[in-house]
Each structure stands twice: as C-alpha cells, then as structure tokens.
Amino acid sequence: MIKVPNNKMDKIINLCKRRGFIFPGSEIYGGLANSWDYGPLGVELKNNIKNEWWKIFVQQRTDVVGLDAALIMNPKVWEASGHTGKGFADPLTECKECHKRFRADQINTSESCPNCGAKESFTEPKMFNILMETHLGSVEGEKSLAYLRGETAQSMFVDFKLVADTMRKKLPFGIAQIGKSFRNEITPGNFIFRTREFEQMEIEYFVKESDWEDYFHMWQDQMISWLTHLGVNLKNVHFEEISEEKRAHYSSRTIDIEYDFPFGQSELYGLAYRGDFDLKTHMEHSGKDLSYTDPDSGQKIIPHVIEPSFGVDRSLLVALLEAYHEEDAPTADKDEAAQRIVLKFPKWSAPIKVAVLPLSKKEELTEVAKSLYEKLTKQFACEYDETQSIGRRYRRQDEIGTPYCVTIDFDSLTDKAVTVRDRDTMKQERVAINKLENYLAEKLIA
Ligand code: ATP
Secondary structure (H helix, E strand, O other): OEEOOOOHHHHHHHHHHHOOOEEEOOHHHOOOOOOEEEOHHHHHHHHHHHHHHHHHHHHOOOOEEEEOOOOEOOHHHHHHHOOOOHHHEEEEEEEOOOOOEEEOOOOOOOOOOOOOOOOOOEOOOEEEEOOEEEEEOOOOOOOEEEEEOOOOHHHHHHOHHHHHHHOOOOOOEEEEEEEEEEOOOOOOEOOOOEOOEEEEEEEEEEEOHHHHHHHHHHHHHHHHHHHHHOOOOHHHEEEEEOOOOOOOOOOOEEEEEEEEEOOEEEEEEEEEEEEOHHHHHHHHHHOOOOOEEOOOOOOEEOOEEEEEEEEHHHHHHHHHHHHEEEEEOOOOOOOOOOEEEEEOOOHHHOOOOEEEEEOOOOHHHHHHHHHHHHHHOOOOOEEEOOOOOHHHHHHHHHHHOOOEEEEEOOOHHHHOEEEEEEOOOOOEEEEEHHHHHHHHHHHHHO
C-alpha cells in the first residue's frame, strides 16, 4: 500500500540533504537564502535529465541543433529584447507592518498580509526589474555594466543567422540550449522551485507564419511525451491557457504547463508562440539582416517562433516528487525495516543504476565483488557498499532509487552466480556472473 505523506516537501528536502542530492548553499557560513548545491547524487540526476532531454530534443531530431552561448552578452541584447525595461519586471509590494515583500500578482493585496495578518497594509505595487547586474573590467571607475542572462532564449535569436547559414538549415528548424539563467526574484522559495540562479532547457523553433499552429500543437505533444518519460503522472499536470491581458504583448498564444506541487498548482514549463518579435527587434537594434530566404519562393521572410521552455530544477523537483514513495515492505530480515522509502525513478534517470554488495566483508567475497564492480562501473553508474546488514543496504539503495542490487554470497564462489534484486518488485533472481552485464544492460535500457 502506498501512503502519500502530507508534508512531502519537507520529507524530500530532508532526504535530499541526508543522501547527498541537494545541500543548502554556503552552509558553513550560515547559508545564503534560497541557494542550493547539487551534491554527488543530485548532480548525477540532474545530468541524466539534461542529457536525456538533449538526446531526445537535439540528437534524435534532424530539425533541431544545439548551442552553448556566452552567459554574459552585450548589454544591447537585453535593451533590444525589452529585459532592461518593463518587460522583465515584477510588481513588488511590501507589508507596512512586517516589511515582508511579495509579488503583487501572486497575492490578493486587498486581503490581509499572509505573513503577519495585518489588514490593508500593502504599499502601492512598484515594478522591480529582475535582471541581475554585474560589472566587467578590472580598473575601478572604468568598469562597464553588464547583465547575467535572464533567460537562455536571447542568444538563440542573436545567433539565428549564424546557425542557419553554417548548418544549412531550412524552415522549420529549431535551436536548443541548456544553461544557467539568473533573476533577482522578489519571492524565491519552495526549495529549488524558485531560485535566483537556475537552469533552463529551451528551444526556439523557427517556422513560417502560416504553419505556427501546427507546430504549436506538435510541441505541446512533445512536452507531454517528455513529462511521461520523466515519470510524471499526467493527472498532476494542467495546461493553462494564458489570457490576452496576461500574455507578453508579442505572443498570441501561451500555455503554462502547471503541476500540482505540494505548495499549490504552479508553473512547471511554458510554451509560447512569440510571432516574429524577437528576430525583428534584434534586426532593428543591431542593424543586421536576420531574415531568411525561402528556397521555394526566393522570398525574404522573418521566421516566426514557437518556444517550448523547460526548467531543469523544476524538472528535477517533479522527478523527486513523483518518484517518492513510502511503502509497507514486510521482511523476514530483522535488520530490514518493515517500511521503506523508495525513489521509483524511471531507470534512465536514476543517479546510481547498480549497487554491488558483498554479503560479508570476508576477503574471498570482497575480491569477487570488487572485480565485478570495476567491470560494471565502466558501463553503468555503480556504487559499492559492504557495510552493515544486507537488509539495511537494500533500504539505503531503495532510498536513492537504485534499480538493481547485485549481491555476492558464499555460493557465488562455487556456482559463479549472483543475486540480482529489483528495486520496484523486490524480487530476487540468480544470474550467472558471465551473463550479468548483458542482463543488466537489457533491463536498464527497457
Ligand atoms: P514564473 O511565472 O514561475 O516566474 P516565468 O513564466 O517567469 O516563471 P519563464 O520565463 O517562462 O518563467 O521561464 C521558463 C521556465 O524556466 C519556467 O517554466 C521554469 O521552469 C523555469 N524558471 C523560471 N524562473 C525560475 C526560477 N526563478 N527558478 C527556477 N526555475 C525557473
């Protein structure tokens, strides 16, 4: 029986710290509010998500190519895109009693303060630009203002022509990028959901204007497939059509893909039709021609853009939320708890694929186990663990989502076979050592 804990976020934050997924940033200096460090297992999980996304959306497609552009761009880029002005500002309001700040669009300012309960205590909302500033140059007084990018998207517009020409791409085609973005968020919080430094996986898909609706649907379907692949139950996902008043002025259709987080329904991903705004504005501001010549008609056109946008950290958070299970797991082993916490990640995303566990620390067993570990670790992310009872070791692997545990026991020395335990079914199977690599490869690819 699966029990869903009521304070699931706290349990996940706790597990992430305890098991090396995510640590509070700068902890020994008292931390830095809302900054998080991905630990050894967190970085594996995050890399698996980014690599899988790249494989699916770039490498396995003939119509999308990748980019890894500079994080700090000419500040003129952000002026042209509207990010230095009102386009990248959130309405900030402050409670006059407790001085806590809120995003005016996220609370009801006619109601009492969610922090201290004071009535009618909010200041008039002021627009607050969330682009993060930095300074380039080493000589004081000669430093120039620059920005840490607020989104990965702009470099894909700025480099559009270079990519199209060098890769000889014809419409429709896309440019994809994975990388860090920075925003001076007014209300960061909810663990890794909203931070000031985060990662995005974005695609700018360039189409002829007449085709935009077809490709909008295509990307919506692709995003749904990705969510299923990530292990997300679609009953927790909502497609919110953004009304005209709330959409960016250049967009004639935007969908927010929202998820039932434990703290409420909130944005996970976005899908926007951006028209020809981006290329046009960069043409105007740079004075450079970013048009595309249609090979069929010979006509020069400005391509229109569909933008599927995925947050890496929010993907990782939903992967954890969906994978987390507490289960009754009756056992004859007195060292094995009758309840288990198990992260049922899809196998491709699990940070560790195989754990190699000698039944005891006796040298004749550890020798076999270590040589097996060395062989397997060339192919799969493996962990070697020889401390405490086998029951406890199984539970430790369940808690980090390892799909297979391989146990080497005294019979292994004579029958040249090992026991393979499946994370989800907890069933055990005897497998010949010389067939183990193929066995695991088949199971892990399935
Ligand atoms: P929100 O409404 O939550 O502020 P947004 O609409 O501003 O998000 P976009 O600009 O569309 O977000 O960014 C695309 C994606 O990047 C989001 O769907 C989300 O997954 C991710 N993202 C945006 N801001 C943050 C943040 N501060 N921390 C973590 N991820 C973020």
